[in-house]
Amino acid sequence: MAKIHTHYDNLKVARLAPPEVIRAAYKALTQKYHPDKNPGDEKAARIMAILNTAYGILSDPVRRKEHDEWIAAEEWEIAWLDSTRADDGHKARDGAPAHAWEPQPVAAPTPYRRLRDAKWWLALGASFAAGCAVGLLAVDQPRVLPAALASVLGAPAVPRVQPQVVPEPATDPAIDSWAVGKAYLPDNPAARPPDIKALAVTQLIVPAHAPECDTDLQSLVAPNGESWPLNSGYVDGYPVGNQGEEMQVKVDNTANPSAVFVKLYDLDRRANVRHAYVLAHATLAIDKLAAGKYEVRYQNVDPGAGKADCAARARAPAATAAP
Known part of the structure; x- marks a missing residue:
């Protein structure tokens, strides 16, 4: 293979x-x-x-x-x-x-x-034809079977009753045009629905986070080998996707004493579209996003520290509080 x-x-x-x-x-x-x-x-x-x-x-x-x-x-x-x-x-x-x-x-x-x-197309076509045949029999069965029995027994067939179509009640365009989004006659501009625009803004507030030496990222560089930015911003070397003007996501890291590495994940396309670095006690707006469903994933960052240094700092508050 x-x-x-x-x-x-x-x-x-x-x-x-x-x-x-x-x-x-x-x-x-x-x-x-x-x-x-x-x-x-x-x-x-x-x-x-x-x-x-x-x-x-x-x-x-x-x-x-x-x-x-x-x-x-x-x-x-x-x-x-x-x-x-x-x-x-x-x-x-x-x-x-x-x-x-x-x-x-x-x-x-x-x-x-x-x-x-x-062969895949042939099998798909055969399955589609069989499904159509079964569906047609199921839909036409109430009409076909009574007519067939009537012809055998010599009795007149019972005519089918056509369902009555009830017209939709009229609505006032001035009241209901925004709710239902219907189109109205172009010769009446006053009855046209307004041009509605929406701006979606979301926010992530990162909670205060104590050092976790097993999960925090301890590295002088980002996972792709690029250096961390000096200020809060995007990390170099990663692609920037889903560009648009409809959405922005604000990452509020003001309560957290550690910097965070943020990945903005597109749930529809199943891909990361932004990679950012937010300093401790800082905020960052990830803007110019197309409308969509996103998930914010973040990880605390301790640049340049090893697990031994992290463990020592984690023990320091407990040692200070001891009598």
């Missing part, structure tokens, strides 16, 4: 590699291909961009799980297509030969690849 190219291949790690192995592999590769060490090298810049994308996905547990599900679906579909070709007398594809490592952009998920297969 042909092997698909994944973000694990770009970082040269196994698919079950733990986060620390993925992080070490990314750091080792960036030391070799970082643009600062390869000025003017377009190939190194391209490889570095691919490595950043791969690490950004594999370092995020949610996005990594989605990537693993995509890999399983793609490989299942390839196996299914190979089995259908084998049934038709064609030889199934063998595994791709091994080549020297070189990172490549990973193809976007294609959940509708099987739509290109003729």
Whole structure:
């Protein structure tokens, strides 16, 4: 079976590699291909961009799980297509030969690849025709069966009673035009519905948060390898999606003594569309968003601190309070 190219291949790690192995592999590769060490090298810049994308996905547990599900679906579909070709007398594809490592952009998920297969369309058409036939019989049964019985017994068929259509009561356009959103005659401008616009504004208030050494992010750089901003703002290197003028999300971190790394997640497209860094006791407005359903995910950040330093600070208040 042909092997698909994944973000694990770009970082040269196994698919079950733990986060620390993925992080070490990314750091080792960036030391070799970082643009600062390869000025003017377009190939190194391209490889570095691919490595950043791969690490950004594999370092995020949610996005990594989605990537693993995509890999399983793609490989299942390839196996299914190979089995259908084998049934038709064609030889199934063998595994791709091994080549020297070189990172490549990973193809976007294609959940509708099987739509290109003729057998799939044939089976879909047959199922649709059968469903239409069953539905037609179910709808016409009250009319067909009485007529058939009447012809056999020699009795006149009972005519069907047509349902009476009750007209919708008239409404006053001046009162009801906004509520129902109906269109009115263009020759009466006073009766036209007004132009309604809405601006949705949401807010996240981050609560005061004590250090949690197992879950807080202790790093001098962001997960994609870029430095944290000096002020509250977007983190470099991440794509900015869902641009529009309909919404904004305010992140209020004024009660929190720690900075936070924020990911704005689009629930409809199942993707992160903003990555931001908000300083302690500060706020940030994530603006210029298209209308949609979003989820704000955040994680406390302790730049440059290790778990040992974090644990020492967590114990410090308790030691001070002791008699």
